[in-house]
Amino acid sequence: AQSVTQPDIHITVSEGASLELRCNYSYGATPYLFWYVQSPGQGLQLLLKYFSGDTLVQGIKGFEAEFKRSQSSFNLRKPSVHWSDAAEYFCAVGPRGGNKLVFGAGTILRVKS
């Protein structure tokens, strides 16, 4: 069955530490891949996307993500986390030939000072 998995429900990191949020997908063909961020009471903001080409994509706010076909993964990374990065992060996939996004369950990031 097609699915998107974010195995970590909560992650806590210290300010200034590096961050990696995991995302795995299960689809027949490589879908379009996205990371969104949702701050409390806010909507969904696109951080970055992968359609094709270079497997390391850069996004806003210093985030990057790497697509690994062999692992069906699209993990989000940031080398140094800021307190303002505390939010919920959603991985989403858009099946090629489809017309919707399928979201993972989300990972809540807490940043401790």
Add this chain to the structure above:
Amino acid sequence: EPEVTQTPSHQVTQMGQEVILRCVPISNHLYFYWYRQILGQKVEFLVSFYNNEISEKSEIFDDQFSVERPDGSNFTLKIRSTKLEDSAMYFCASNPRGLVSHEQFFGPGTRLTVL
């Protein structure tokens, strides 16, 4: 920068009442969507809309739901007879090119509370 807007930000209604959630997509976008997020759960696709008709809908989008683009700017979601389980955050999204890119721009959401 253009953005998707939604009104109201919070809607409280009694069970069985009709509600209409409103969205103004980005002006040159062609595809429009509604998603919902029940508190503490993942964001779920409801419906997509293109060229004045539904292009895809989920199992959630039953006969109680309808969408409309009544004019050149608004995109609405109607729930005819609300249930307690319809309480959720409803997000509108739009996409400039649809199938080609899937890049969807989301509005801030409408929180619907059904009492």
